[in-house]
Amino acid sequence: MLRAEISITLKRTVADPQGLTIRHALESLGYKGLADVRAGKLVVLKLNSQNKKKAQQEVEQMCKKLLANPIIEEYRFKITEE
Amino acid sequence: MKFGVVVFPGSNCDKDCFYVIKDVLKQPVKYIWHQDTELKRLDCVILPGGFSYGDYLRTGAIARFSPVMKSVAAFAAKGGTVIGICNGFQILLEAGLLPGVMLRNAGLHFICRHIYIKAQNTRTRFTNLYREGQVLNIPIAHNEGNYYIDSDGLKELKDNDQVAFRYCSAAGVVDGSANPNGALDNIAGIINKKGNVLGMMPHPERSSETDLGLRDGYFIFESIVKWLEVKR
Numbered sequence: 001m002l003r004a005e006i007s008i009t010l011k012r013t014v015a016d017p018q019g020l021t022i023r024h025a026l027e028s029l030g031y032k033g034l035a036d037v038r039a040g041k042l043v044v045l046k047l048n049s050q051n052k053k054k055a056q057q058e059v060e061q062m063c064k065k066l067l068a069n070p071i072i073e074e075y076r077f078k079i080t081e082e
Numbered sequence: 083m084k085f086g087v088v089v090f091p092g093s094n095c096d097k098d099c100f101y102v103i104k105d106v107l108k109q110p111v112k113y114i115w116h117q118d119t120e121l122k123r124l125d126c127v128i129l130p131g132g133f134s135y136g137d138y139l140r141t142g143a144i145a146r147f148s149p150v151m152k153s154v155a156a157f158a159a160k161g162g163t164v165i166g167i168c169n170g171f172q173i174l175l176e177a178g179l180l181p182g183v184m185l186r187n188a189g190l191h192f193i194c195r196h197i198y199i200k201a202q203n204t205r206t207r208f209t210n211l212y213r214e215g216q217v218l219n220i221p222i223a224h225n226e227g228n229y230y231i232d233s234d235g236l237k238e239l240k241d242n243d244q245v246a247f248r249y250c251s252a253a254g255v256v257d258g259s260a261n262p263n264g265a266l267d268n269i270a271g272i273i274n275k276k277g278n279v280l281g282m283m284p285h286p287e288r289s290s291e292t293d294l295g296l297r298d299g300y301f302i303f304e305s306i307v308k309w310l311e312v313k314r
Contacts, residue, residue, distance in 0.1 A: 010185075014185065014230070015185075015188075017186060017187075017188055017189075017190050018186065018190065021190060041139075066139070066143065066144075066147070067139070069140055069143070069176070069183055071182070071183045071230070071231075071232070072183050072185065072230060
């Protein structure tokens with residue numbers, strides 16, 4: 001079995017009010033060394049497959065079709081043996 | 083003419099839309115379950131507000147893959163009249179039937195209140211009963227109404243006169259202070275290039291009767307009927 005971890009975040013060019021609010025909260029707790037905070041989503045998939053290369057292509061398609069909206073979001077993923 | 087109101091799991095304005103079409107506009111209307119694909123003999127399809135599929139992933143992202151949406155896209159491609167309200171607008175964006183995307187409201191709050199919008203293009207099948215620049219008082223209720231599109235896309239919207247409504251003050255001034263959610267260029271509603279698909283965040287079905295306060299939104303539905311009658 002393979003495990004895919006996909007993280008989806010807003011593009012750098014898109015304002016992230018949630019990240020900004022988290023930053024303010026962290027700063028109010030005394031963490032002053034923050035250059036930037038961005039929030040995003042994590043999607044974890046388990047695939048009934050051993051074929052890493054094929055899984056790579058499939059997850060790429062899933063991201064493009066559904067998991068991320070290319071207008072505002074970018075995604076990264078890594079696939080590991082479970 | 084016949085209206086259809088699509089019902090997704092999580093839609094919650096479907097009954098309001100149905101009621102306004104049937105009892106206020108007095109036109110035939112039926113519900114269309116999201117798994118139905120039959121839109122024949124309909125003149126106008128309404129995608130109502132709500133929280134389809136719990137707004138999981140992104141608003142409208144999962145609803146756009148419902149079986150009915152393929153038929154809605156085909157219906158729109160043939161020139162059929164489609165109106166998406168609130169979550170319905172978000173679904174149309176995800177489906178690519180309208181350009182752009184919704185971000186979370188700039189203030190991170192769910193906003194539920196009456197606001198003002200200005201009718202910007204009244205030469206459409208949805209707005210022909212309004213005066214150019216008319217200010218409408220109409221409610222919004224959403225968490226993701228912060229419309230965004232890249233600068234090329236915005237230019238195209240403007241060049242093609244696709245902005246139907248903009249947030250404004252009671253006096254009709256379109257500026258940042260009248261913008262409830264951070265939407266780019268105060269955009270509250272847009273049409274597609276062909277002019278047969280409208281998406282808007284405000285709820286016309288919640289402002290269609292004086293008994294309920296206001297009926298500024300009602301004329302969107304009546305505009306559609308008038309347009310279809312003239313066309314025939």
